[in-house]
Amino acid sequence: MKTSNDGVELIKGFEGLRLSAYDDGVGVWTIGFGTIKYPNGVRVKRGEKCTKVQAEQYLRNDLITFENAVNQLVKAPLNQNQFDALVSFTYNLGETNLRSSTLLKKLNAKDYKGAAAEFLKWNKAGGKVMSGLVKRRETEMELFLK
Template identity: 35%
Template sequence: MASRLRKAGIGLTAAGGLAIALVGGWEGLKLASYRDVIGVWTACYGETRGIKPGMRFTKAQCDTMLIDGLEDFEAGMRACLARPDAIPEKPYVAFLSLAYNVGVGTFCRSSVAKKANTGDLRGACDALMLYVNAGGRRIQGLVNRRTAERKLCLEGVR
């Protein structure tokens, strides 16, 4: 299975809708490019790829970028998970939110991925809380986001 976010030609799955709500809600929507907390040019729902100063977007463009971005990050996340389709929906979406936020490389090297690959989903959910720093400092917004991701994640492993 290539993606759990969309049904071929039909639209979003429940996981896709949940991912958009979770990631979009935490990233927030900004229609003009800006520098994030560590100085990276960002726009829309936390998109950094190809973003430059002075860029502007419509909400529709941002919505499309979010969906496309989630699918790209999902593909990268799936590549480093031993059994991605065995992961229940809520932990899967929480892991995708982390991958979208920290990048696929960081996700693939993370304690979250390592624990998920050994079948320790509860440990993987708890490990989300290790990723609350940016630019070498603890960011309260990341603490809040990881707390929400962990809560969602644990709902899926009980």
């Protein structure tokens, strides 16, 4: 499966567009729509800049990685909304967190409601509950349940 345009817009909305590299709050340098590594594999560094067109390219490149992760790790059938919610989750938290999550275990057991409830547990950065993550997880959960 591939992320729909609505799914891409969801990710863009939560990530926001930043044309100058910034610390994501937990020490990870980020640019564009949440990119931490350029398409060539080099990590983003302080002081770097990009254009909106480059940010879009970085996002599209990043999506391939996270779509592949969801497609490979999820064994249960998904609708487009569920896939988009999972790609947004994985875009934000990474493949390793999806792989080790109770969300994935419940989903692969076809416990869709149980899996949906797991989204809300992923609301912290650096050990602190973040209001932006609370909102993102609520939105992802709602989309997953559609």
